[in-house]
Amino acid sequence: MAKHQFQTEVSQILHLMIHSLYSNKEIFVRELVSNASDALDKLNMLVLTDEKYKGVAFNPRIDIALDKEAKTITISDTGIGMNESDLVENLGTIAKSGTKAFLEQLTGDQKKDSKLIGQFGVGFYASFMVADKVEVISRKAGEENAYKWSSMAGSEYEIEPASRESHGTSIIMHLKEDESEFLDGWRIENIIKKYSNHIPFPIFMDKEEWVAPKEGEEKGHNEIVNKQINKANALWTISKNDITDEEYKDFYSSIAHDSGEPLLWMHNKAEGSLEYTTLFYVPSKAPMDLYRVDYQSGIKLYINRVFITDDEKELMPTYLRFLRGVIDSADLPLNVSREILQSNKVMAKIKNASVKKVLGELAKLAENDAAKYDAFYKEFGNVLKEGLYSDFGNREKILELLKLNTLNSDTPVMFGDFVKNVDEEKKEIYYITAKMSLSMLKNSPALERFKAKGIDVLVLNEEIDTIVFPMVSEYNEYKFINVSDAKLEASEEEKKEQEEKAKGLESFVGQLENALGEKVKKVETTFDLTESAVCLKIDKEDPGYMMAQMMKQFGQMGGDIPPIKPILQINPNHELIKKLSDSADMNLIEDAAHVLLDQAKLYEGETLEDTAGFIARLNRIMAKAL
Numbered sequence: 075m076a077k078h079q080f081q082t083e084v085s086q087i088l089h090l091m092i093h094s095l096y097s098n099k100e101i102f103v104r105e106l107v108s109n110a111s112d113a114l115d116k117l118n119m120l121v122l123t124d125e126k127y128k129g130v131a132f133n134p135r136i137d138i139a140l141d142k143e144a145k146t147i148t149i150s151d152t153g154i155g156m157n158e159s160d161l162v163e164n165l166g167t168i169a170k171s172g173t174k175a176f177l178e179q180l181t182g183d184q185k186k187d188s189k190l191i192g193q194f195g196v197g198f199y200a201s202f203m204v205a206d207k208v209e210v211i212s213r214k215a216g217e218e219n220a221y222k223w224s225s226m227a228g229s230e231y232e233i234e235p236a237s238r239e240s241h242g243t244s245i246i247m248h249l250k251e252d253e254s255e256f257l258d259g260w261r262i263e264n265i266i267k268k269y270s271n272h273i274p275f276p277i278f279m280d281k282e283e284w285v286a287p288k289e290g291e292e293k294g295h296n297e298i299v300n301k302q303i304n305k306a307n308a309l310w311t312i313s314k315n316d317i318t319d320e321e322y323k324d325f326y327s328s329i330a331h332d333s334g335e336p337l338l339w340m341h342n343k344a345e346g347s348l349e350y351t352t353l354f355y356v357p358s359k360a361p362m363d364l365y366r367v368d369y370q371s372g373i374k375l376y377i378n379r380v381f382i383t384d385d386e387k388e389l390m391p392t393y394l395r396f397l398r399g400v401i402d403s404a405d406l407p408l409n410v411s412r413e414i415l416q417s418n419k420v421m422a423k424i425k426n427a428s429v430k431k432v433l434g435e436l437a438k439l440a441e442n443d444a445a446k447y448d449a450f451y452k453e454f455g456n457v458l459k460e461g462l463y464s465d466f467g468n469r470e471k472i473l474e475l476l477k478l479n480t481l482n483s484d485t486p487v488m489f490g491d492f493v494k495n496v497d498e499e500k501k502e503i504y505y506i507t508a509k510m511s512l513s514m515l516k517n518s519p520a521l522e523r524f525k526a527k528g529i530d531v532l533v534l535n536e537e538i539d540t541i542v543f544p545m546v547s548e549y550n551e552y553k554f555i556n557v558s559d560a561k562l563e564a565s566e567e568e569k570k571e572q573e574e575k576a577k578g579l580e581s582f583v584g585q586l587e588n589a590l591g592e593k594v595k596k597v598e599t600t601f602d603l604t605e606s607a608v609c610l611k612i613d614k615e616d617p618g619y620m621m622a623q624m625m626k627q628f629g630q631m632g633g634d635i636p637p638i639k640p641i642l643q644i645n646p647n648h649e650l651i652k653k654l655s656d657s658a659d660m661n662l663i664e665d666a667a668h669v670l671l672d673q674a675k676l677y678e679g680e681t682l683e684d685t686a687g688f689i690a691r692l693n694r695i696m697a698k699a700l
Contacts, residue, residue: 075232075233075234076232076233076234077230077231077232078162078166078230078231078232078233079166079229079230080166080225080229080230080231081166084166084199085229087199088199088202088227091199091200091202091203091227098333099203099204099253100256100265101200101269101333102200102201102203102204102247103149103256103262103265103266103269103270104265104269104270104327104328104331105197105198105200105201105331106149106198106200106201106245107136107149107266107269107270107273107277107328108270108273108328108329108331109197109198110136110149110150110151110153110243110275111136111151111270111273111274111275112153112381112384113151113153113154113155113242113243114134114136114151114152114153114154114275115153115380115381116153116154116381117130117132117134117152117153117154117215117241118132118134118380118381119380119381119382119408120154120215122380122408122409123408123409126216127215127216130215130216130241131240132152133152134152134153134275134276135151135152135275135276135277135278136149136150136151136273136275136276136277136278137149137150137151137277137278137279138150138262138266138277138278138279138303139279139280140257140258140259140262140279140280141257142257144248145248145249145254145257146246146247146248146249147205147246147247147249147256147257147262148244148245148246148247149244149245149247150242150243150244150245151242151243151244152240152241152242153215153241153242153243154214154215154241155212155213155214155215155217155241155242155243156210156212156214156221156243157212157213157214157217157219157221158219158221158233160212160214161210161212161221161223161233162233164198165198165210165223165231166231197331198245201245201247202227204247204249204250204253204256205247205248205249205250205253206226206227206248206249206250207224207225207226207227207247207248208224208225208227208245208246208247208248209222209223209224209245209246209248210222210223210224210243210244210245210246211223211236211238211243211244211246212238212242212243212244213238213240213241213242214241215241216241217241219235220235220236220237220238221233221234221235221236222234222235222236259279259280259281259282262279263279263281263303266279266303266304267303267304268324268327269324269327269328270304270328271304271305271321271324271325272304272305272306272307272308272309272321272324272325272328273304273306273328274306274307274308274379275306276302276304276306277302277303277304277306278300278301278302278303279300279301279303280298280299280300280301281298281299281300281301281303282296282297282298282299283296283297283298283299283301284296284297285297308376308379308400308402309321309322309325309353310341310351310352310353310400310402311351311379311402314341317341322336322339322341323335323336325353326339326355326398329355329374329398329399329400330355330357330372330398332357332359332398334357334358334359335358336355336356336357336358336398337356337357337358337446337449337450338355338356338435338439338446338450339353339354339355339356339399340352340353340354340431340432340435341353342428342431344424344427348403348405348420348423348424349403349404349405350401350402350403350404350405350424351400351401351402352399352400352401352402352424352428352431353399353400354373354397354398354399354428354432355397355398355399356396356397356436356450356454357396357398357453358449358453359453360396360453360454361396364395364396364454364457369387369395370385371384371385371386371387371389371390371395372395372396372397372398372399373386373389373390373397373398373399373400373401374399374400374401375389375400375401375402375403375415376400376401376402376403377402377403377404377406377407377408377410378402378403378404378408379402380408382406382408382410383415386415388415388416388425389401389415389421389425390425390428390429391425391429391461391464391465392460392464393457393458393459393460393461393464393465393472394429394432394457394461395457396453396454396457397432401424401428403420403421403424405420406418406420406421426467429465429468430468430471433468433471433472433475434471436450436475437471437474437475440475440488448477451477455476455477456536456538458472458475458476459472459476459536459538459539459542460538460542462542462543462545462546463541463542463545463546469546469549470549470550473489473546473549474488474489474490475489476488476489477489478492478532478533478534479512479516479532479533479534479535480492480530480531480532480533481516481521481524481525481529481530481531481533482528482530483530492530492532493549493552495530496530496552497529501551501552501553502552502553502555502560503532503549503552503553503554503555504524504529504530504531504532504555504556504557504560505531505532505533505534505543505554505555505556505557506518506520506521506531506532506533506534506556506557507534507535507539507540507543507544507556508535508540508678508679509535509536509537509540509679510535510678510679511535511679512533512535514679515533515535515679516533518609518677518678519603519605519606519608519609519674519677520557520558520602520609521533521557522602522603522604522605522606523562523602523603523604524557524560524562525604526604527562529562531557544556558611558612558614559614562602564601568601572601572646575599575601575646575647576599576646578646578655579599579644579646579651579655582651582654582655582663583597583598583599583644585660585663585667586642586644586663586667586670589663589664589667589668590642590667590668590671592639593639593668593671594639594640594641594642594671595613595639595640595641596641596642597641597642597643597644598641598642598643598644599643599644599645599646600643600644600645601645601646601647602643603643603645603647603648604645604647606645606648606677607644607645607648607650607651607670607673608642608643608644608645608651608670608671608673608674609643609674609677610640610641610642610643610674610675610677610678611640611641611643612638612640612641613638613641640674642670642671642674644670654666659698661694662695662698665691665694665695666691666695668687668688668691669688669691669692669695672688
C-alpha cells in the first residue's frame with residue numbers, strides 16, 4: 075500500500091466539499107455519471123481507431139448500486155479505466171483549466187464560497203460532499219492489473235493492488251450519517267432523469283417492482299429487477315420538436331457542469347453536401363476561466379455519435395469560447411488527428427457555418443429580448459470584441475452586436491443605432507479610446523470640439539477597446555476615425571483668424587518647447603479645444619507608435635519600447651494661455667510649461683512621475699498670483 079499527498083489545490087477543493095453549505099449536493103451524481111460517460115466515450119474512440127485496443131470488448135454501461143446496510147453508493151462503468159499512474163494524475167492532482175481561478179475567488183465565507191461550486195465543475199471531488207470515505211477500484215483497458223484508490227478526504231490518499239474482472243472504474247462512496255436520502259432508489263432515479271437522461275450510454279440500477287400473481291398464486295410479490303433508468307439517446311440527434319425546454323436545460327447541466335440555467339440555446343441540423351448537427355448553449359454566467367490562456371474548451375466533437383475530443387480549441391473561434399455544446403459530423407474520419415482537424419476543409423466549413431449561425435441567433439436575441447441580451451452582453455461583451463481583430467470575415471456582424479458608450483448617451487447603445495445618427499454625407503464614425511473611467515474619458519479635452527458641434531462619438535474605455543478598435547477601419551461605407559485624426563472643417567474666415575492667432579503665439583510656443591526640452595516631441599497650437607488650456611496628442615507617424623500598438627495587440631504591455639514623446643497642444647483662446655503669452659517672467663513660463671504638461675497628462679489618466687516637482691511649481695505660480 076502506497077501513501078500519497080494531495081496537491082495543495084486538491085486539498086483546498088476537498089476542504090470546500092466537506093465543509094460546504096452547498097444546498098444542491100445532488101450534483102455529485104451528475105458529476106460522477108458524466109465522468110463515467112467520458113470514460114466510455116474515450117474507450118469507444120480507441121476501440122474504433124487505435125490498433126492497441128482492437129481486441130478490447132466495448133460493452134458500454136453505467137451501473138448504480140445502493141447498499142442501505144453498508145450505507146454506500148457505488149457508481150461503476152465499463153470504460154477506459156485507470157492504472158496506478160492515472161489514479162495519481164487524475165485523482166491526486168488537478169490540471170483542469172479554471173481551477174486556479176476558482177480557488178482565487180474563495181473568500182472563507184462558506185455561504186458565498188458554496189455558491190461558486192455551481193459555476194465550477196468539481197468532478198470527482200463532489201463525492202466528498204456526501205461521503206466521508208471514497209474508494210475507487212479501476213482497471214485500465216488492455217491491462218491485467220487493477221488498483222484501489224482510497225481517501226478519508228484528509229491530506230493524503232492510498233493506492234494498493236486490487237482485483238476487478240474487467241476494465242472500467244467503480245467509485246464506492248461511504249455516506250455521511252446525515253446523507254441517507256441518497257440511499258433511496260427513487261431519489262437517485264429522479265436525479266438521473268434530471269441531469270443525465272441523455273447521457274448516450276445506458277445507466278442501470280436495481281429497482282423493486284411489483285410482480286402480479288401468476289395463475290394459481292394467491293397474491294403478487296415485490297421483486298428486485300436491474301433496469302435501465304435513463305433514455306440514453308443523444309439529445310442532439312432528436313428532432314427539436316420532440317425536445318422540451320426542460321430536457322434542453324437538463325442536458326446543458328450535464329455537459330457544462332453548471333447548476334445554473336443556460337441563457338439560450340441553438341440546435342441546428344444541416345443536410346445536403348455536408349451533414350452535421352450542432353447544439354450550442356450560452357451560459358448565464360461567464361465560466362471562471364474565460365480570461366485565462368489555458369481555458370477549457372466547452373465544445374465536444376462527435377463523429378456519427380462517437381466522441382472524438384473535448385479539448386480542441388480550434389472547433390470554434392476563441393471569441394466564442396463561452397459556448398458550451400456539441401458538434402456531430404457525418405463527414406469526418408474517426409481517426410482524425412488534431413493536426414488534420416485544424417486544416418480539414420469539412421471542419422472549416424462546419425466552423426464557418428456555425429459561427430454565422432451563432433452570431434445570427436445573438437442578433438435575433440438583441441432585437442427581440444433586450445433584457446436577456448443585456449444579461450448576455452454584461453457577461454460576454456468584451457470577449458465578443460476580440461472577434462474584431464481575429465475574425466475579419468464576420469467583423470461587421472460582430473460590430474452590430476456591440477453595445478457601446480457614446481458621448482451623447484447616458485447608457486450604452488447598440489452600434490447599429492449609433493450609426494443611424496452618423497452624418498450621411500461624411501460617413502465618418504468618430505471614436506476615442508483610453509483605459510480610464512468612463513466619466514473621465516467623456517470629459518477629455520479631445521472631445522470638446524465634438525461637444526461644441528453636437529457630434530456624437532463612441533467613447534471606448536475598456537482595455538480591449540484600446541487594442542481592437544485602432545485596427546477597425548470601416549463598417550459598410552463608413553470610416554472609423556480616431557477623434558485626434560478627425561478634421562472638422564472651419565469656415566474661410568475662421569481659418570484666417572486661426573492662422574493669425576497661431577502666428578502671434580510662435581514665440582511663446584518656442585519658449586514652452588525650450589522649457590520642456592526632451593519631455594515633448596513639440597508644442598503646437600490647436601483650435602480643437604473650447605474649454606481646456608492644453609491637451610496631449612500622439613504623432614501616429616512616429617515609428618514607436620506602430621510598435622507600441624503591435625505590442626499591445628499581442629498582450630506585451632510596456633516591454634523594452636521607449637515611451638513615445640507626446641505633442642503638447644495649447645488653446646490660443648484660453649485665458650491662461652493668453653496671459654502667459656503676454657508675460658515677460660521667464661521663471662513663471664518655465665514653471666507653467668511643466669504644470670501645463672502635467673495637467674494634460676492627468677487629463678489622459680496618466681500618473682505623474684514627479685508629483686513633488688508638480689506641487690512645488692504649482693505653489694510658486696499660486697504665490698506669484700497672490
